[in-house]
Amino acid sequence: MLRCVSRGGREWRLGERLGSGSEGVVYAVTDAGPGGPLVAKLIPEPADRFRPRVDALVRQGREPRTVRLLAGAPGRLAWPLERITAPGAAGYLMRDLRAHFRPFGDLLITAARQERLPEATWATALATAAALAGLLADIHAEDYVVGDLKPDNLWADGRGGIAMADVDSWQFTDRGAVFPGRMRTPGYAAPELLGRDSAPPTSASDDFVLAVLVHQLLMSGLHPFTGHPGDDSPYLSLDDNLRHGRSRLLSPGSVVLPASAPPDDVLPRELRQLLTAALGGPGRKDPAARPAAVDWARALRRQLRPERLATCRANGSHVHTRERPWCPWCDQAERGWDSYPGARTAEGAR
Amino acid sequence: MTTPDMAFASGYDERQPVLVLLDTSESMGRPQESPRIDALNQRLGAWFEGVRAQARLRARIEVCLIAFATQVDVYHPKLQRLVPAGERPTDEFFAPVGELTPPRLEAGGYTCMAAALRTALDLARERHEALRARRVPVRRPFIWMLTDGAPSDELGYEQSAADLAPLAARLRAAEQAGECVLQAIGVAGADRELLEVLAPKGTAMLADLDFGQILDHLFTSSDRVDPAATADETHAEIARQAELRRRLTAMEEGLR
Numbered sequence: 383m384l385r386c387v388s389r390g391g392r393e394w395r396l397g398e399r400l401g402s403g404s405e406g407v408v409y410a411v412t413d414a415g416p417g418g419p420l421v422a423k424l425i426p427e428p429a430d431r432f433r434p435r436v437d438a439l440v441r442q443g444r445e446p447r448t449v450r451l452l453a454g455a456p457g458r459l460a461w462p463l464e465r466i467t468a469p470g471a472a473g474y475l476m477r478d479l480r481a482h483f484r485p486f487g488d489l490l491i492t493a494a495r496q497e498r499l500p501e502a503t504w505a506t507a508l509a510t511a512a513a514l515a516g517l518l519a520d521i522h523a524e525d526y527v528v529g530d531l532k533p534d535n536l537w538a539d540g541r542g543g544i545a546m547a548d549v550d551s552w553q554f555t556d557r558g559a560v561f562p563g564r565m566r567t568p569g570y571a572a573p574e575l576l577g578r579d580s581a582p583p584t585s586a587s588d589d590f591v592l593a594v595l596v597h598q599l600l601m602s603g604l605h606p607f608t609g610h611p612g613d614d615s616p617y618l619s620l621d622d623n624l625r626h627g628r629s630r631l632l633s634p635g636s637v638v639l640p641a642s643a644p645p646d647d648v649l650p651r652e653l654r655q656l657l658t659a660a661l662g663g664p665g666r667k668d669p670a671a672r673p674a675a676v677d678w679a680r681a682l683r684r685q686l687r688p689e690r691l692a693t694c695r696a697n698g699s700h701v702h703t704r705e706r707p708w709c710p711w712c713d714q715a716e717r718g719w720d721s722y723p724g725a726r727t728a729e730g731a732r
Numbered sequence: 733m734t735t736p737d738m739a740f741a742s743g744y745d746e747r748q749p750v751l752v753l754l755d756t757s758e759s760m761g762r763p764q765e766s767p768r769i770d771a772l773n774q775r776l777g778a779w780f781e782g783v784r785a786q787a788r789l790r791a792r793i794e795v796c797l798i799a800f801a802t803q804v805d806v807y808h809p810k811l812q813r814l815v816p817a818g819e820r821p822t823d824e825f826f827a828p829v830g831e832l833t834p835p836r837l838e839a840g841g842y843t844c845m846a847a848a849l850r851t852a853l854d855l856a857r858e859r860h861e862a863l864r865a866r867r868v869p870v871r872r873p874f875i876w877m878l879t880d881g882a883p884s885d886e887l888g889y890e891q892s893a894a895d896l897a898p899l900a901a902r903l904r905a906a907e908q909a910g911e912c913v914l915q916a917i918g919v920a921g922a923d924r925e926l927l928e929v930l931a932p933k934g935t936a937m938l939a940d941l942d943f944g945q946i947l948d949h950l951f952t953s954s955d956r957v958d959p960a961a962t963a964d965e966t967h968a969e970i971a972r973q974a975e976l977r978r979r980l981t982a983m984e985e986g987l988r
């Protein structure tokens with residue numbers, strides 16, 4: 383039987399091992415009580431940098447700015463609730479997001495979406511993008527920086543709801559002490575954070591990654607910098623494509639994409655302009671030129687209005703912007719791949 | 733610009749080929765009461781079962797399994813059996829990680845590690861080139877070798893550092909040209925010095941991890957490595973991740 387103890391002396395029993403990342407392991411808490419399901423993240427000792435960070439976040443959890451962020455049910459953040467210790471380990475308790483959410487990646491990858499979120503349509507993607515932008519805007523409004531924003535830290539409910547975990551990697555200030563964000567993930571870092579000895583993250587670097595994630599959501603998982611270089615130079619990585627500005631969004635000939643990729647006019651004009659501003663020339667070079675999360679939230683909510691959306695006559699799972707007179711998903715299906723085949727046909731599709 | 737359909741496991745992610753070289757020599761049949769090969773088979777099966785739930789790995793990783801003892805065989809995922817490399821086209825040896833059911837391996841024979849690495853280098857380069865020619869955004873292949881022994885030739889004679897030098901040079905050149913990254917993992921009884929001849933910075937002794945944890949480690953750390961990093965930087969990062977993994981494993985054992 384695994385046990386851990388919170389600072390007040392309360393003992394918690396740990397059950398199923400839910401997963402491990404590079405630095406910690408997450409377990410379900412089996413006796414969470416009436417407050418709802420909890421999980422425990424544990425990292426091995428020595429954890430000298432981790433402990434003060436967790437203590438600061440736990441304290442922050444009671445401050446007005448954080449209370450505002452954590453309001454609502456179900457909450458959108460797996461905030462560190464209490465610091466815990468176990469033999470050879472330090473950690474914290476947080477809400478179990480699995481009660482209401484699924485891993486965000488399930489929304490991006492067609493096969494996973496069909497298996498686990500078969501009801502999701504492009505409107506779900508749009509709503510999720512709006513919720514993510516809204517959450518990030520709220521986080522930035524309270525002076526927090528996520529720093530390592532990426533699909534692995536995000537959770538989605540398949541109905542447009544979003545939640546975020548790994549709050550302990552955020553960048554924040556507590557009682558005058560700065561807790562810097564250190565983590566970077568290939569494919570999910572703003573250009574100014576690429577390379578060694580880069581600057582610390584900022585809300586603008588979060589905004590860059592938000593644009594990447596919005597692109598992925600609205601393009602059925604397609605990363606804005608994916609594709610084989612159009613000039614036939616060797617492909618190295620998403621970040622290398624980013625450095626060279628290789629992206630169908632920014633310059634259609636700069637990459638080669640599979641014929642099965644969603645058509646590029648899936649994007650409404652307003653969102654395409656925002657994406658271009660965020661990821662293209664100005665936003666790539668100048669963090670201040672990027673649309674902020676709050677701009678994204680407004681624009682995405684506008685596109686979510688019923689009068690902005692159309693549903694395909696051939697397949698009720700095909701939802702698209704009204705700006706496009708005919709269904710982009712039918713166009714895609716004609717080329718051998720349907721990102722939104724719908725729940726009924728999910729069985730037959732691969 | 734578009735090319736004929738090349739969607740993979742239903743995503744548009746970049747592709748990461750991984751060649752896993754598994755030592756199936758006689759020593760893997762030891763210790764008699766719980767042979768390492770049984771543990772390997774069990775963990776391998778469980779790992780590939782578990783990976784089906786991991787959408788991100790499923791969308792980008794394709795695997796080629798190579799088993800080596802006196803002979804070098806490559807697993808053909810469609811035929812579901814081991815065949816000599818030359819017997820089938822290279823592309824057929826690679827399968828999306830979520831669609832591969834590993835074979836049941838048997839221990840026996842010598843440890844023809846050098847021949848296995850030459851096969852892996854050829855397959856890696858051919859696959860890399862084939863995907864590039866089809867304009868798939870492909871990252872340089874990873875070659876991961878798991879062994880519990882020391883390299884020998886087909887007659888069972890142990891090989892020296894001098895014997896291995898030409899292959900070692902070829903491996904370094906391939907890494908520097910961005911053709912692949914080799915990571916050698918030694919488990920119980922492996923000859924660290926000779927592994928380091930083959931993979932000077934890419935050798936890790938992970939005797940205290942089980943095969944499932946080793947695979948977890950390799951796949952998660954490959955996911956975190958900057959694909960544009962040099963082979964040396966990649967080795968350094970994987971070593972750092974191995975240290976973290978070791979600390980995590982020790983912590984979990986202490987909790988039990």
Ligand SMILES: [Zn+2]
Binds near residue numbers: 695697700709713
């Ligand atoms: Zn349609």
